[in-house]
Amino acid sequence: MNSTTKLIHSIPTDPLTGSISVPIYQTSTFVQDAPGEHKGYDYARTNNPTRAVLENLIAELEGGQLASAFASGLAAIDAVVKLLECGDEILAVDDIYGGAFRLFTHIYAKFGIKVNYTDTTDVANVIDAITPKTKLVWLETPTNPTLKISDIEAIAAIAHQNGALLCVDNTFASPALQQPIKLGADLVVHSATKYLGGHSDLIAGLVISKTKELGGQIKFIQNASGAILSPHDSWLVIRGIETLQLRVFEHSRNAITVAEFLQNHPLVDQVFYPGLTTHTNHHIAAKQQKAFGGIVSFSLKTDTEAAANEFVCNTQLFKLAESLGGVKSLLCHPATMTHKSIPAEKRKAVGVSDSLIRLSVGLEDACDLIADLDQALSKVHIASGTLETVN
Ligand SMILES: *Cc1c(COP(=O)(O)O)cnc(C)c1O
Numbered sequence: 001m002n003s004t005t006k007l008i009h010s011i012p013t014d015p016l017t018g019s020i021s022v023p024i025y026q027t028s029t030f031v032q033d034a035p036g037e038h039k040g041y042d043y044a045r046t047n048n049p050t051r052a053v054l055e056n057l058i059a060e061l062e063g064g065q066l067a068s069a070f071a072s073g074l075a076a077i078d079a080v081v082k083l084l085e086c087g088d089e090i091l092a093v094d095d096i097y098g099g100a101f102r103l104f105t106h107i108y109a110k111f112g113i114k115v116n117y118t119d120t121t122d123v124a125n126v127i128d129a130i131t132p133k134t135k136l137v138w139l140e141t142p143t144n145p146t147l148k149i150s151d152i153e154a155i156a157a158i159a160h161q162n163g164a165l166l167c168v169d170n171t172f173a174s175p176a177l178q179q180p181i182k183l184g185a186d187l188v189v190h191s192a193t194k195y196l197g198g199h200s201d202l203i204a205g206l207v208i209s210k211t212k213e214l215g216g217q218i219k220f221i222q223n224a225s226g227a228i229l230s231p232h233d234s235w236l237v238i239r240g241i242e243t244l245q246l247r248v249f250e251h252s253r254n255a256i257t258v259a260e261f262l263q264n265h266p267l268v269d270q271v272f273y274p275g276l277t278t279h280t281n282h283h284i285a286a287k288q289q290k291a292f293g294g295i296v297s298f299s300l301k302t303d304t305e306a307a308a309n310e311f312v313c314n315t316q317l318f319k320l321a322e323s324l325g326g327v328k329s330l331l332c333h334p335a336t337m338t339h340k341s342i343p344a345e346k347r348k349a350v351g352v353s354d355s356l357i358r359l360s361v362g363l364e365d366a367c368d369l370i371a372d373l374d375q376a377l378s379k380v381h382i383a384s385g386t387l388e389t390v391n
Pocket of ligand 1: 144
């Protein structure tokens with residue numbers, strides 16, 4: 001069966017009433033016939049029927065055995081780290097999501113978990129950096145905001161040889177484009193706030209496990225630590241997932257058009273988009289992804305915060321905001337927004353230059369989006385002096 005048809009029909013209708021929409025079980029507890037005799041649900045932190053529909057749905061979409069839904073993407077990441085013990089090490093991609101960096105560095109370092117960072121776009125770096133204490137390898141691919149691509153299959157093999165688990169943050173690609181478990185990953189996490197929700201109207205996170213055993217451990221942590229997703233937000237994510245395929249492929253189509261426009265613009269320096277053949281690991285992206293996603297980053301030839309500021313304050317359709325993956329186009333300036341807490345040298349070392357701008361290309365008409373970028377770029381030219389200063 002076609003994957004879209006399968007996706008739409010794997011969301012169950014309500015067996016009790018026939019409701020075509022999944023009911024929102026807004027309850028804290030479930031009445032029991034006798035102590036311990038219930039219908040599979042006893043307390044809503046432990047389990048909730050609405051949340052269970054979402055968890056089963058995402059497990060199927062990612063090709064995993066079990067999934068757990070959390071109150072945010074970071075709560076999902078936090079649950080995975082809790083699989084580790086004091087003295088264990090994580091080996092993570094260097095261009096990691098800022099919130100994951102903060103959690104690893106400022107929370108888990110205190111509990112004796114060490115994190116080493118390496119440029120995972122080159123498999124040789126992973127082989128060099130992995131140690132006997134590495135129990136978890138952490139990838140994002142594509143990364144935020146420079147869209148670096150790592151080879152999931154090759155890195156899964158290295159992790160497993162070393163007795164470590166591989167977790168992939170699949171937020172940027174979504175399961176519509178990439179299924180890390182099928183490529184060897186043990187765990188997948190999502191900020192469902194982004195493409196899975198898809199409408200910029202909720203905060204949510206998911207962990208999907210390859211095996212029942214690992215999934216059981218995550219479920220235990222979900223219940224024990226308690227950062228669960230609410231029934232209403234679970235319902236919103238289910239509704240978002242109904243149109244996931246449609247949205248993500250359209251985001252990708254718009255993004256490649258935008259990336260090609262930027263690549264040919266005289267004021268633009270570098271364009272970061274895995275769909276461009278000039279991207280370092282384009283061939284790996286083409287191997288492991290069905291399309292290249294909706295995020296495009298670029299730097300200006302005038303590589304200053306002032307020039308970037310001039311640009312981001314002059315777009316009309318692209319709204320200046322953190323986050324991504326929604327219907328409406330957004331843009332952000334990582335150096336002064338999402339990556340502000342990272343020291344300038346460290347930030348630049350991973351490719352986040354002063355003028356780098358990240359676009360979350362939405363579902364508006366591509367011609368309108370390009371016209372918007374074009375007029376905002378013309379403002380940069382005027383504001384930052386002359387074209388002559390640009391080489
Ligand atoms: C946003 C994001 C997160 C964090 O998710 P929240 O839902 O904001 O907690 C984690 N990873 C990536 C790649 C993200 O973009």
